[in-house]
Amino acid sequence: MRNLYRIFSVVLLTLVFCACGKDDPSPGPDGPIVDSTIRRTVLVYMAADNNLYDNAWENLSDMTKGMKGVKGNLVVYLDVRGEAPRLLKIESDGSRRVLETYEREDSASPEVLRKALARTKALCPAPSYGLVLWSHGNGWIPGTSAGVMSSGLGSGEHGTGYEGTLWEKDPDALPTKWFGQDASTGSTMDIRDLAEAVSGEKPLDFILFDACFMSSIEVLYDLRHAAEYVVASPAEILADGFPYAAVLPSLFTRHPRLEEACRLFVEHYRGSDYPSATVALVQTSELEALAATVRNLVALNPSFSVDPASVQHFENMGEHVYHDLAGFCSKIAPGTAACRAFENQLERTVLFADHTPSFYSAYGYGSHWIEIESCCGVSAYIPFPGKSLNADYARTAWARTIGIAVE
Structure with a gap:
């Protein structure tokens, strides 16, 4: 899976750009390629x-x-x-x-x-x-999370995954x-x-x-x-x-x-x-307004508990990390005006979403095809007691902004 990580090893690299030999964005020896008709x-x-x-x-x-x-x-x-x-x-x-x-x-x-x-x-x-x-x-x-480090992803290997299963890819699966x-x-x-x-x-x-x-x-x-x-x-x-x-x-x-x-x-x-x-x-530009609506949901029910198994997931890991944002938030304070406000703001934020009836995940073993029952186009982590990545999630700007307390 293509993935954005924190650099988890302290590596000092000397970056040498041969054409200019320095950090400034000056043009190359032939000058910039300028065409006023190109937008x-x-x-x-x-x-x-x-x-x-x-x-x-x-x-x-x-x-x-x-x-x-x-x-x-x-x-x-x-x-x-x-x-x-x-x-x-x-x-x-x-x-x-x-x-x-x-x-x-x-x-x-x-x-x-x-x-x-x-x-x-x-x-x-x-x-x-x-x-x-x-x-x-x-x-x-x-990349500093225990799950990623133990998976061996930094060395380019699939690894055994967090606690043996979380990040483990099936070696016979299609590449993703x-x-x-x-x-x-x-x-x-x-x-x-x-x-x-x-x-x-x-x-x-x-x-x-x-x-x-x-x-x-x-x-x-x-x-x-x-x-x-x-x-x-x-x-x-x-x-x-x-x-x-x-x-x-x-x-x-x-x-x-x-x-x-x-x-x-x-x-x-x-x-x-x-x-x-x-x-x-x-x-x-609509994401801060979306965060405000989710913060209002959490304020209505700060001790909410949403079972991750009740919400659509988007990978085949032993412990699911990515769930449907709409499905998750609909269970925090269902039936409230705050929930309707979230749904309306989500429509202004996600301008388009589409998907095939099912998706393929290289994680896990057995069948790699997972049916999609609901998909707003955006995933979210669902904090739940004992989940492996709770501490990492609590440090994200999103978790801090919406005010979720993570155990």
């Missing part, structure tokens, strides 16, 4: 120094097809296993050219992400910017994604570090996560100032990822057609041999 630059940040490297090349080929005849700057930061990281530009004729090549670096480092975004803006300036984050990912779970794993260094990236790395004076037009579990309310709330819109999945994304040949034109229209991109993603998998897809389009 948007999109950076695809492919952290593929892990077991997704074959999928990275396949997606890159799809991107060259998708950009043919499209007016816009598509820049790809590509870090694949065994090769030097580089910054590529895919042209509207489908050709690719290297803008810069770098020494070996940690693509799971927020500093590398920050500099890749700065170099993209310096070399291919435009009035607006979008960002596609492509890698493994595991939502809000920090997480975010920000660099197998050569053992690093992962925490969501708070990522949010800080991509935040600027002006929010990005959008962030699209081609990574698992990123449509988590805990993740989205941390990103509320980083981009105007977020496209992400509450469940796992199969390693093939987004169908870029079909989706890319939607990202370069005058106003990006993000709902169309979501529909194309689900339709692609709905007609495939493995019909597994969940997606949501979230308007980040």
Whole structure:
């Protein structure tokens, strides 16, 4: 699963950007690529120094097809296993050219992400910017949590999981994604570090996560100032990822057609041999208002107890981590005006959501297909006495904001 983690080992990296040799975002030797008719630059940040490297090349080929005849700057930061990281530009004729090549670096480092975004803006300036984050990912779970550390994810292995089961993937399952794993260094990236790395004076037009579990309310709330819109999945994304040949034109229209991109993603998998897809389009300016409605629910029933087994889950772990946000909140203070206010605000926050009838999870054993009975498009952690990640959850900005007391 593609997953956002806190870096859980203290690793000091010397980041060497060969083309400029310093941290400032100055243009390259040939100057910036300026075309006044281009309205948007999109950076695809492919952290593929892990077991997704074959999928990275396949997606890159799809991107060259998708950009043919499209007016816009598509820049790809590509870090694949065994090769030097580089910054590529895919042209509207489908050709690719290297803008810069770098020494070996940690693509799971927020500093590398920050500099890749700065170099993209310096070399291919435009009035607006979008960002596609492509890698493994595991939502809000920090790399410092006992569950993640014991799973061996930092070393690029599936591991045995928290208490032997929580993070264990079936080795015979289909491959799925997480975010920000660099197998050569053992690093992962925490969501708070990522949010800080991509935040600027002006929010990005959008962030699209081609990574698992990123449509988590805990993740989205941390990103509320980083981009105007977020496209992400509450469940796992199969390693093939987004169908870029079909989706890319939607990202370069005058106003990006993000709902169309979501529909194309689900339709692609709905007609495939493995019909597994969940997606949501979230308007980040509504997230603080959503948090206020959930805080009101909790205030009405501060000692609430919601059984996680009673709410739709989005993975096949032995102890479920990701549940449907709407299903969870509907059980805190059901039938109240506060509950109706939450439902109304959720509709203003999640502009679009869609899914296949079931989804695929690489976790657990036996059947990997889970039927979807309800899905608002956004997941949430449900604190319950004795759950393994309660302490980590209590430290999230979302948990602190809504006032949940975690045992």
